[in-house]
Amino acid sequence: MDSIVIQIASFHHVGYAHDISDLIQESAQKRGTGIAKRSPSYITQKINEQKAIIAVTNFGELVGFCYVESWGNTKYVANSGLVVHHKFRNQGVAKKIKKLAFQHSIKMFPEAKLFGLTTSLPVMKINSELGYEPVTFSELTDDDAFWKGCESCINYEILQKKDRRNCLCTGMLYDPVINKMKKKHFWNKSKWLSKWANIKKKMGDNKLSI
């Protein structure tokens, strides 16, 4: 069986740029849903900037891809262009690619809010697991350059008609500040619970009751 290596893409992978671009395009056409087009030269740029994650088999076959983009003076970061070749779907590859893209993005842009736009149920599941939450478009970047990417999507007219307030995609956001607070709250709660468990244990040991 093929083994699959998922890693941050480097210049060795530039040769895959055309195949990646075609794969994104074909997958969008098959789904019949909108997607922003990515040219081979844009993908090459992302690879050279170390802002891409690639999955390849040990035989060199392209399995999947995703890249990192920053917007609004790096206040926002998106992990976009996620695609897995149909031969390798439903094996958890997208989940692993997205996790590495997420970790890589946080390392590169620790202060940034991570966001995504998607119509894909698997992507919504993966994002939720990573801590993203669904939000209205007003919570996302207002960087025009980001929204320009939607121009090649078949649903762009809808986005325009709605004044960029919503579209067929769901917006999802990971806010590192809120997430830190949630984690802190969780640990405080668990600390409190373990203290309470200790008290209860001592009470039990000493046959005390309240």
Ligand SMILES: CC(C)(COP(=O)(O)OP(=O)(O)OC[C@H]1O[C@@H](n2cnc3c(N)ncnc32)[C@H](O)[C@@H]1OP(=O)(O)O)[C@@H](O)C(=O)NCCC(=O)NCCS
């Ligand atoms: C979306 C895509 C990347 C998922 O790739 P994948 O490797 O098959 O996904 P995974 O195996 O990692 O699955 C992730 C989760 O989604 C679920 N899932 C996968 N395909 C699904 C489907 N068609 N419908 C519903 N859930 C699905 C999996 O069960 C898993 O959930 P779980 O953790 O609860 O088990 C792949 O289908 C694809 O390339 N599609 C075309 C391009 C695309 O839509 N990209 C997203 C643009 S935003």
